[in-house]
Amino acid sequence: xxxxxxxxxxxxxxxxxxxxxxxxxxxxxxxxxxxxxxxxxxxxxxxxxxxxxxxxxxxxxxxxxxxxxxxxxxxx
Numbered sequence: 001x002x003x004x005x006x007x008x009x010x011x012x013x014x015x016x017x018x019x020x021x022x023x024x025x026x027x028x029x030x031x032x033x034x035x036x037x038x039x040x041x042x043x044x045x046x047x048x049x050x051x052x053x054x055x056x057x058x059x060x061x062x063x064x065x066x067x068x069x070x071x072x073x074x075x076x
Contacts, residue, residue: 004066011054018047
């Protein structure tokens with residue numbers, strides 16, 4: 001189902017974007033006497049939320065029959 005593939009791809013992109021934001025905040029905060037803003041912790045918490053949401057979406061799609069597991073046939 002193309003819609004499901006798009007949803008999963010967008011979920012992975014959101015996870016990567018939040019990791020990039022955490023890297024940005026890690027490199028920027030606390031330099032030259034500026035106080036830390038807590039942006040890195042928020043970005044990493046958002047990444048965990050996106051990961052859990054993506055897992056739940058994949059699980060629900062599997063249960064509803066939108067996606068099926070594939071792999072090697074048994075016995076080969």
